[in-house]
Amino acid sequence: xxxxxHTAKATICVTCAQNGPxxxxxxxxxxxxxxxxxxxxxxxISACDRWQGKCFTIRVPNSTQFISxxxxxxxxxxxxxxxxxxxxxxxxxxxxxxxxYCIFLGPKGCLLPxxxxxxxxxxxxxxxxxxxxxxxxxALCLAQKSTRSIRKVMKxxxxxxxxxxxxxxxxxxxxxIDELS
Numbered sequence: 001x002x003x004x005x006h007t008a009k010a011t012i013c014v015t016c017a018q019n020g021p022x023x024x025x026x027x028x029x030x031x032x033x034x035x036x037x038x039x040x041x042x043x044x045i046s047a048c049d050r051w052q053g054k055c056f057t058i059r060v061p062n063s064t065q066f067i068s069x070x071x072x073x074x075x076x077x078x079x080x081x082x083x084x085x086x087x088x089x090x091x092x093x094x095x096x097x098x099x100x101y102c103i104f105l106g107p108k109g110c111l112l113p114x115x116x117x118x119x120x121x122x123x124x125x126x127x128x129x130x131x132x133x134x135x136x137x138x139a140l141c142l143a144q145k146s147t148r149s150i151r152k153v154m155k156x157x158x159x160x161x162x163x164x165x166x167x168x169x170x171x172x173x174x175x176x177i178d179e180l181s
Contacts, residue, residue: 023138060093
């Protein structure tokens with residue numbers, strides 16, 4: 001039996017983590033949904049006292065599905081994606097346990113403090129297309145339940161356009177999508 005927890009102090013993501021399933025879980029065959037973890041992000045996570053010296057990533061081949069997904073996310077950067085994630089290359093992503101749960105998913109949500117979380121995690125379910133904020137429709141997301149309004153989803157997740165755009169550009173830099181001059 002699943003116990004629903006709804007307190008004034010619980011954020012929507014904590015409620016989701018307590019009742020699951022969440023965006024922090026993969027079922028078998030969803031490896032192409034994983035996102036890469038940059039060296040910058042791995043350094044930031046490693047700076048978190050609790051995770052210093054611990055292994056929290058796995059190196060995996062760049063599958064055709066993975067590359068295709070990245071190209072869909074960055075349609076204006078196809079050549080750069082091909083350079084960064086060649087077909088016979090590899091990338092790092094967060095480890096999961098035997099159930100497919102992110103290594104950082106705890107009973108009250110992410111075990112990492114906000115500033116130590118991977119950029120994609122902090123940004124999800126939002127994305128930027130051109131210069132417009134959008135979101136990935138995700139049926140399991142409690143913030144998206146009974147609304148298609150991006151403003152309502154932002155409000156529920158306590159985010160705004162400026163924060164989302166900043167995270168997106170930080171992600172592009174960390175993932176080296178934007179080439180250094």
